[in-house]
Amino acid sequence: MDLSERQVKILQAIICNYLETGEPVGSRTISKYSDLNLSSATIRNEMADLEELGYIVQPHTSAGRIPSDKGYRFYVDGLMKEQVQEIVDMKKDLEDKSDKIEILLQYVAKLLATNTNYTSMVSKPHYKYKKIKFVQLTDVDVNQILAVIVMEGNIIRNRLIMVEDLVDKEIVLKLNIILNTFLQGLDMTEINMQIITKMKEQAGQYASLLNEILDAIAKEVSEVDNVEIYTSGATNILKYPELSDREKATELLYTFEEKKQLTQLIGDKFQEEEQRGIQVYIGDETPVESMKDCALVTATYEIEEGVYGKIGIVGPKRMDYEKVVSTLQNLMIQLDEIFKKKS
Amino acid sequence: MDLSERQVKILQAIICNYLETGEPVGSRTISKYSDLNLSSATIRNEMADLEELGYIVQPHTSAGRIPSDKGYRFYVDGLMKEQVQEIVDMKKDLEDKSDKIEILLQYVAKLLATNTNYTSMVSKPHYKYKKIKFVQLTDVDVNQILAVIVMEGNIIRNRLIMVEDLVDKEIVLKLNIILNTFLQGLDMTEINMQIITKMKEQAGQYASLLNEILDAIAKEVSEVDNVEIYTSGATNILKYPELSDREKATELLYTFEEKKQLTQLIGDKFQEEEQRGIQVYIGDETPVESMKDCALVTATYEIEEGVYGKIGIVGPKRMDYEKVVSTLQNLMIQLDEIFKKKS
DNA sequence: TATTAGCACTCTAATTAAATGAGTGCTAAC
DNA sequence: GTTAGCACTCATTTAATTAGAGTGCTAATA
Numbered sequence: 002m003d004l005s006e007r008q009v010k011i012l013q014a015i016i017c018n019y020l021e022t023g024e025p026v027g028s029r030t031i032s033k034y035s036d037l038n039l040s041s042a043t044i045r046n047e048m049a050d051l052e053e054l055g056y057i058v059q060p061h062t063s064a065g066r067i068p069s070d071k072g073y074r075f076y077v078d079g080l081m082k083e084q085v086q087e088i089v090d091m092k093k094d095l096e097d098k099s100d101k102i103e104i105l106l107q108y109v110a111k112l113l114a115t116n117t118n119y120t121s122m123v124s125k126p127h128y129k130y131k132k133i134k135f136v137q138l139t140d141v142d143v144n145q146i147l148a149v150i151v152m153e154g155n156i157i158r159n160r161l162i163m164v165e166d167l168v169d170k171e172i173v174l175k176l177n178i179i180l181n182t183f184l185q186g187l188d189m190t191e192i193n194m195q196i197i198t199k200m201k202e203q204a205g206q207y208a209s210l211l212n213e214i215l216d217a218i219a220k221e222v223s224e225v226d227n228v229e230i231y232t233s234g235a236t237n238i239l240k241y242p243e244l245s246d247r248e249k250a251t252e253l254l255y256t257f258e259e260k261k262q263l264t265q266l267i268g269d270k271f272q273e274e275e276q277r278g279i280q281v282y283i284g285d286e287t288p289v290e291s292m293k294d295c296a297l298v299t300a301t302y303e304i305e306e307g308v309y310g311k312i313g314i315v316g317p318k319r320m321d322y323e324k325v326v327s328t329l330q331n332l333m334i335q336l337d338e339i340f341k342k343k344s
Numbered sequence: 345m346d347l348s349e350r351q352v353k354i355l356q357a358i359i360c361n362y363l364e365t366g367e368p369v370g371s372r373t374i375s376k377y378s379d380l381n382l383s384s385a386t387i388r389n390e391m392a393d394l395e396e397l398g399y400i401v402q403p404h405t406s407a408g409r410i411p412s413d414k415g416y417r418f419y420v421d422g423l424m425k426e427q428v429q430e431i432v433d434m435k436k437d438l439e440d441k442s443d444k445i446e447i448l449l450q451y452v453a454k455l456l457a458t459n460t461n462y463t464s465m466v467s468k469p470h471y472k473y474k475k476i477k478f479v480q481l482t483d484v485d486v487n488q489i490l491a492v493i494v495m496e497g498n499i500i501r502n503r504l505i506m507v508e509d510l511v512d513k514e515i516v517l518k519l520n521i522i523l524n525t526f527l528q529g530l531d532m533t534e535i536n537m538q539i540i541t542k543m544k545e546q547a548g549q550y551a552s553l554l555n556e557i558l559d560a561i562a563k564e565v566s567e568v569d570n571v572e573i574y575t576s577g578a579t580n581i582l583k584y585p586e587l588s589d590r591e592k593a594t595e596l597l598y599t600f601e602e603k604k605q606l607t608q609l610i611g612d613k614f615q616e617e618e619q620r621g622i623q624v625y626i627g628d629e630t631p632v633e634s635m636k637d638c639a640l641v642t643a644t645y646e647i648e649e650g651v652y653g654k655i656g657i658v659g660p661k662r663m664d665y666e667k668v669v670s671t672l673q674n675l676m677i678q679l680d681e682i683f684k685k686k687s
Numbered sequence: 688t689a690t691t692a693g694c695a696c697t698c699t700a701a702t703t704a705a706a707t708g709a710g711t712g713c714t715a716a717c
Numbered sequence: 718g719t720t721a722g723c724a725c726t727c728a729t730t731t732a733a734t735t736a737g738a739g740t741g742c743t744a745a746t747a
Contacts, residue, residue: 027739040691045740063698063739137482141494149492149502151484157502159492236597239590247588254579254597370710383720388711406710406727 004054010037011047012056016068016076020319023243025065068318070284073296077281077322102304107231109312113332114234117325119316120257124267125229126310128156130188136218138177143167148217154305158221162214176211179203180218189222228268230260241317244294252291262289267299267311279326283318296320300329302336347397353380354390355399359411359419363662366586368408413627413661416639420624420665445647450574452655456675457577460668462659463600467610468572469653471499473531479561481520486510491560497648501564505557519554522546523561532565571611573603584660587637595634605632610642610654622669626661639663643672645679 004012014034018026028044048066051057056075057066068076106123113121134151141147146162183200184192197215201208235257239245244253256262265288282297292315299313312332314325347355357377361369371384371391391409394400399418400409411419449466456464477494484490489505526543527535540558544551578600582588587596599605608631625640635658642656655675657668 025739029739041739042691042693042741043689046690049741059740061698063696063737065739134484135482137480137492139480139492139494141477141498145498147492147494147500149480149482149490151482151490155484155488155504157490157504159500159502161498161500234601236594236601239594239597245590247582250593251579251582254582258577258579368710372710384710385712385720385722386718389719392712402711404727406708406725408710 004051004056007037008047008051011044012051012068012072012075015048015051015057015066016072019067020321023241023317023319025060025067027065030065070286070318073283073318077283103229103231106310107233109332109336110231110233113312113314113328114237116328117314117316117321118234118237118240119314119320119325120232120234120237122230122232122257122263122267122313122315124264124311125227125231126304126308127228128152128154128225128308130190131156131225132186132188133184133222135185136177136180138173138180138214140168140170140173146173146214148214148221150218150221152222152225154308156225158225160217160221162217164210164213166210168210172207172210176204176207176214179211180214184218189219189226192219228264230263230267232257232260232263238295238315238317243319244317249291249294253295256289256291262291263313265289266297267313279329281322281326294318296322298322298325298329300333302333304340347394347399350380351390351394354387355394355411355415355418358391358394358400358409359415362410363664366584366660366662368403368410370408373408411661413629416626416661420626446572446574449653450576452675452679453574453576456655456657456671457580459671460657460659460664461577461580461583462657462663462668463575463577463580465573465575465600465606465610465656465658467607467654468570468574469647469651470571471495471497471568471651473533474499474568475529475531476527476565478528479520479523481516481523481557483511483513483516489516489557491557491564493561493564495565495568497651499568501568503560503564505560507553507556509553511553515550515553519547519550519557522554523557527561532562532569535562571607573606573610575600575603575606581659586662587660592634592637596638599632599634605634606656608632609640610656622672624665624669637661639665641665641668641672643676645676647683 011031014031014037015026018030018034028041028048031044031048032039032041048057051072052059052066055069056072058069059066103125106125110121110123113123131152131154134153137149137151139147139149141161144164144167146164146168147159148162149157149159151157179200183196187196200215201211204211235254238253239250244250266282279298279300282299284296285293287293287295287297294317295315296318297313297315298320299311301309301311303309312329314320314329316325354374357374357380358369361373361377371387374387374391375382375384391400395402395409398412399415401412402409446468449468453464453466456462456466474495474497477496480492480494482490482492484504487507487510489507489511490502491505492500492502494500522543526539530539543558544554547554578597581596582593587593609625622641622643625642627639628636630636630638630640637660638658639661640656640658641663642654644652644654646652655672657663657672659668
């Protein structure tokens with residue numbers, strides 16, 4: 002059954018009011034609401050209906066109503082009017098940090114948390130199966146070799162390799178050529194035993210050294226593949242009474258500190274599903290137990306063709322959805338411009 | 345005035361008891377304490393004296409006594425017996441991470457927090473005035489140059505530089521040689537206008553490109569110099585009732601999240617003073633307001649000759665000092681071995 | 688038929704009052 | 718010097734009371 006226009010208005014009024022105050026809202030409050038001139042009794046009747054339909058609930062018999070998850074959902078899906086927003090222009094700040102992705106993302110998290118007063122999290126995109134552009138070996142010291150690996154998407158990793166025997170420039174140069182001849186253009190899955198065997202053949206007496214180097218490269222490349230998550234503003238949740246009682250706050254803060262569970266929200270799995278754009282999860286809709294009293298808004302950003310990461314904002318159910326959504330949209334645009342320019 | 349032997353025993357008993365329970369301890373509790381057979385009345389008399397001397401305080405008239413900061417100080421200075429500790433052998437875990445210092449330190453923080461159940465923080469050492477070993481330019485793409493900078497202490501930084509015009513291998517090679525000729529063996533303070541001018545002269549028509557590269561190098565090198573702080577286990581403070589009431593917990597957690605104030609504890613300034621080894625700060629002895637109800641134990645580690653960082657553990661005043669100190673000592677030894685081996 | 692006024696009822700939260708009990712200080716006896 | 722004993726204090730707990738917000742229902746009204 003659809004809601005009548007009046008019911009929608011009342012529901013909207015209830016939710017708006019609750020978003021502001023965080024307190025259950027009673028019939029009298031709504032009846033004083035300017036544009037619908039109805040007595041509290043009438044409102045009560047409508048409220049009873051709305052409750053029966055599952056849009057609002059009473060925390061206890063003689064309290065006002067608060068929106069149920071279904072109520073919030075209705076609000077988010079329908080009532081939220083687009084609102085242009087004069088958020089601080091983040092772009093300049095962002096550009097400065099654009100070349101170190103980790104720093105940039107941590108900074109994005111911080112910006113979001115500060116701007117919204119909620120908790121933010123950002124996942125580093127999953128770079129799996131990026132091809133190796135080239136490898137560069139350098140002899141740093143008599144028993145140290147530096148390997149710099151450049152991959153598609155300009156991911157740069159370096160690793161210092163300790164070796165037992167002295168190595169001279171000649172050998173390093175030779176190994177360098179071998180590595181590049183065989184590895185250029187391959188991703189991790191394509192480097193198989195056959196290739197490795199061939200490389201070793203060419204390396205001759207330095208096969209074991211080559212082996213060490215390959216190991217180091219493998220470790221370094223596989224690091225790229227780790228989905229890391231940056232968070233900021235975890236303590237913001239303490240600002241909202243409904244989240245900050247001892248037990249809930251402990252659980253939530255722990256979730257943010259540990260970060261493991263956050264992958265369920267903005268990590269790999271979520272990214273593969275076709276859930277691009279902005280998504281809102283309310284209460285039990287999130288897969289994380291400790292967030293059952295929270296709402297989560299996520300957005301997908303694209304760092305380059307096919308490489309996605311996610312951003313999430315966690316707050317109380319009565320979060321300012323409009324602001325969060327428009328902030329995220331704004332940010333998406335800024336990020337897009339930066340990344341486009343970059344590549 | 346010095347304390348009598350009996351007074352010392354009683355004080356010790358009070359503190360030990362309080363460390364365990366977190367509750368004020370009364371005279372009867374102490375009188376039941378095995379090795380001194382005294383009635384509660386006698387204990388009460390002694391307690392009154394100890395209170396007058398400032399070693400213990402009563403939270404209110406009809407409560408037991410708790411140690412004052414002075415009492416804790418007495419305990420830490422004198423009573424703490426060395427206790428060998430069978431801490432999980434961290435060594436193996438640590439060695440694996442030794443080549444990426446940031447990851448290692450974050451990991452150290454985590455280990456400490458998990459082992460002690462308090463909050464830990466680790467400062468990255470201050471590498472100021474490290475000399476440049478060499479710089480390596482590589483042309484990654486037609487308009488991208490990769491600069492890898494290796495400094496003393498095997499600090500490796502890399503940065504991608506975008507350039508307007510196409511660059512060919514020749515130019516990169518030439519600039520590479522110029523850079524290394526002039527910069528090798530210098531630290532940041534030694535690179536002055538005179539040197540820069542000379543370099544530009546040699547670069548000829550590529551002077552402005554060289555300039556861009558120098559800028560990038562300068563930025564990258566100065567990053568090394570940032571003292572960063574890694575924390576772990578911030579939520580552990582919620583385990584201690586005396587720290588976890590709403591207000592205190594909020595303040596403390598915020599301090600740990602922001603990290604700025606932590607530099608006062610384990611950052612630069614503290615390092616320059618001759619406060620090597622293990623230090624204990626109790627209550628107001630810490631310079632951070634939000635920690636006035638906490639105790640802080642710090643230790644200094646040496647990553648190589650003259651390069652120091654600090655580790656801190658924050659917990660309630662009734663923290664298990666023995667465990668914390670012995671854990672830190674243990675860790676110092678392990679770290680030392682790893683760093684010695686490395687260089 | 689839709690709306691509203693009015694009233695009894697419910698339940699939480701705040702307030703007050705009383706009971707509990709841990710622990711002290713002091714005095715007088717050992 | 719030590720201890721038993723008792724009166725006293727004060728935070729904490731428990732219970733009882735009150736106040737107030739808000740509802741549901743009924744009967745009157747437009």
